[in-house]
Amino acid sequence: MNREIEALDFSFVLASSVHDMKNSLGMLLNTLADVMDKYPPQDDIHAKSYAVLEYEAARINSELIQLLSLYRLDHDRVRAYIEECQVLDLLSEQIARNHALLLTRSIDLELDCDESLSGYFDSDLVGGVVNNILVNCARYSKAKLKISAAQTSEGLCISIEDDGPGYPEHMLNASTFSNVKANFAGGRPHLGLLFANKVALMHKNKNQQGFIRLHNESSLGGGCFKLYLP
Template sequence: MNRLFWRFALLVVLAITLATCAIYFTFNRLFGDPLEEIARHQAAGQIFLLQQYIDKAPADEWLPRLNKVREVSEATLELQPLKDALAALPSSKRGQLLQGAVVIDVSGKGFYRRVDTTGARYIGSDDDVIHAQRLPIDIGQALGMEAIRFGVIALFLLVPIGWWSRRHWRGLLALSKVADDFGQGDLAARAEVRPASSIAPLAGRINDMAERIGSLMEARKHLLHSVSHELRTPIARLEFGLELLRERHADDDPALQKRIAAMETDVEELKTLVNELLGLTQLDQAQSMPRQSFALAPLLRECTPPAHLRHRFSASIAGDLGELQGDARLLARAVNNLLGNAAKYAEGRIVLSAARVGGAVRITVEDDGPGIPPEARERVFEPFYRLQREQDYSASGYGLGLSITAKAVELHGGAIAIDDSPLGGARFVITL
């Protein structure tokens, strides 16, 4: 059974229980104790004998008739002093007894009543009380009937609630599956529920939202992919033109030679940007990747920052990292991107470390640079995002490296986080 039904069932049972208690206390206050009325009804035969047979006898016949009833009745009829009866009754019922009423004793399965209030039956009869015991009073039976009534009502309420909640729960599970599939990149996932379902309007809005988001994501991917491919043609033309210009005028003007070299550097930057855009687009479109088993420690030992910065670099790679199922080239690119990012900002130290922590592998890249402000640590993984500070404008790059790293780690089922390094800069932690 689903959780929705059990919650409804609990609420229904609780509501019926509270309603039963409220009804009992209301009736008790307005009309008297319902249990006492049940007991009075069950003891009606003995009360009838007392009032219509014993009490109707003349004064001199009253005690003989009482004795005759004692002989034939299964109940016990005893005479006891009024003060003893008053002591045995709660204060709320003593007044009734003094007035001559029949006072029911539910727990004792009996009743009390004064012989009379005038002393007319016999000498001192006004100071005596008839105490009837062992009467056929069975409150348990009455309570059992109430319990059966309670159960039948609860059953007739819970059956339609169970039927409705099951349909409702299945609809919610369908919506949940759509959300999971959509979150995992299946942009074609849609919720399918019956038009008469209570969540049909919600499912329709979710489908509309998914349609719009899917359209936007597809448009973004196509735009990046198209722009990246279209840029390659003019870049190739620029490279060809610069090569021709170098060959024809290389010896004529040193200044022109220097200018051509600068232009070639700009073209290389454009090529790098296009390649990173294509790489990011491919990762965005990838729902899975070819998985092969590879040793993690040797792969990490081969990851290093650019050659001119390796004198700042140190590594601590544990030997018990074991093997990982995934794309070794893609994971190496993610780590190298972090090392390259650290190389741009580090003042003197770059540290790569990896160790096994419980059932996971933790890879850490840290530096002694300016670090990353806490409020920007989530946004740095967005494409083209760069911090608004001098170090970021002076550092080369396009804000795509960390996006590629985050996507690569995600495809390996891992997570990446940023915090402060003991070295003073930023620390990137990959957990696989």
């Protein structure tokens, strides 16, 4: 068996293992939610312990989903199914998905989106991007998050802002996130940004293509992630 076949076999086994771990972690998160409902926190220390457990489990689950999604994208196993979607519905769904996480971390979230706003995109892929960034922002924000969406001259823009320390300089200076190297040794693989960039690039309309943008000029004083869809 040559090296190429070995590499293909290993990548398939790795992807299958990630899929199994993701499913197991999903069951763990559901069980944790049931435990939290049945045995609510009795004090701040108890609530903080729940918050740490839920956040770390959600973060690992998100990382596994991103790894699996990146594998499928690189092997052309994912196609974007573009259709008209209500933006408010998509954002509300991701907020509800992380309601317990935001509640236990005492994070106040503001949603600014016109109920009539719609766009043409893959709701599952874009929903995954929003969820990934939302979970990540919950880690670094102090007490506030803001999600907004609006139609701009560059396309539909979905923004996620926080009141944390902002994005590091090396991420702001990256001209494109498609070439950002994963830094596993340093604990900062940036999988969420790699995934978000790939999803953005899958959305095209005539001569326009989706893209992402980061800056530290958030209205909340921290970092701001923007996803543009044509």
